[in-house]
Amino acid sequence: MSFWQEKSLADMSPAEWESLCDGCGQCCLHKLEDEDTGQVALTRIACDLLVIKTCRCRHYEQRSQLVPECLDLQQHDFATYGRWLPKTCAYRLLGEGKPLPDWHPLITGTPASVAAAGMSAAAYAKKTASMKRSEDYEDHIIAWLD
Ligand code: SF4
Ligand code: SF4
Numbered sequence: 001m002s003f004w005q006e007k008s009l010a011d012m013s014p015a016e017w018e019s020l021c022d023g024c025g026q027c028c029l030h031k032l033e034d035e036d037t038g039q040v041a042l043t044r045i046a047c048d049l050l051v052i053k054t055c056r057c058r059h060y061e062q063r064s065q066l067v068p069e070c071l072d073l074q075q076h077d078f079a080t081y082g083r084w085l086p087k088t089c090a091y092r093l094l095g096e097g098k099p100l101p102d103w104h105p106l107i108t109g110t111p112a113s114v115a116a117a118g119m120s121a122a123a124y125a126k127k128t129a130s131m132k133r134s135e136d137y138e139d140h141i142i143a144w145l146d
Contacts, residue, residue: 004106009094017074020094022104022114025055025121026086031145032137040084043140046125055122083146088119 003016012020028050032041049058049067057063063070071081073091085092090100100107103117114120124142131140 002106004090004094004100009091019106020090022088022090022119023055023111024086024088024114024119025050025052025125026119027089028055028057029121029125030137031084032141038146040145041138041141042086042143042145043137044121044124044126044142045131045137045140046121046127048127050121050125052122052125052127055120055125085145086143087145 003012004020007016009017025046026042028047030043030045030047032043033039034041046052047057047067047070049063049070050056051058059066064072071084073081073085082092082095087093088101090104093100101117102108103113103119105111105113115122126140
């Protein structure tokens with residue numbers, strides 16, 4: 001059995017934890033919460049620190065200081081924040097007792113499998129700078145997460 005099948009998220013080493021991230025970049029897209037229903041919507045609008053081409057954070061080590069609303073997942077309770085993650089996120093899947101998808105790099109052995117499966121935000125993310133004046137975040141909702 002592999003470590004992610006044997007260990008809980010809380011028991012993983014820092015290296016194991018980091019290796020779970022598939023690099024899809026979807027968690028770095030802005031979300032909206034419906035005030036009435038509490039439903040969370042994922043938009044295609046990316047955090048300013050996301051390098052869209054690579055789906056990497058420009059300042060990963062300083063991210064919490066530079067972007068206060070960027071949550072360090074290891075420091076937070078999944079029961080509260082798991083629903084803010086994409087349904088395909090490895091942390092959300094394991095937190096919900098589900099297996100990793102077959103395109104996950106830990107299974108395929110290559111990070112390229114994420115884009116090949118159509119899971120990389122690099123294919124559709126955009127920055128606020130490229131939004132038209134008349135556009136709003138709501139115009140860019142691409143999925144509902146709950
Ligand atoms: S959504 Fe999850 S798997 Fe994808 S980049 Fe974010 S933390 Fe990593
Ligand atoms: S600060 Fe970095 S890790 Fe956090 S949302 Fe922005 S790009 Fe993603």
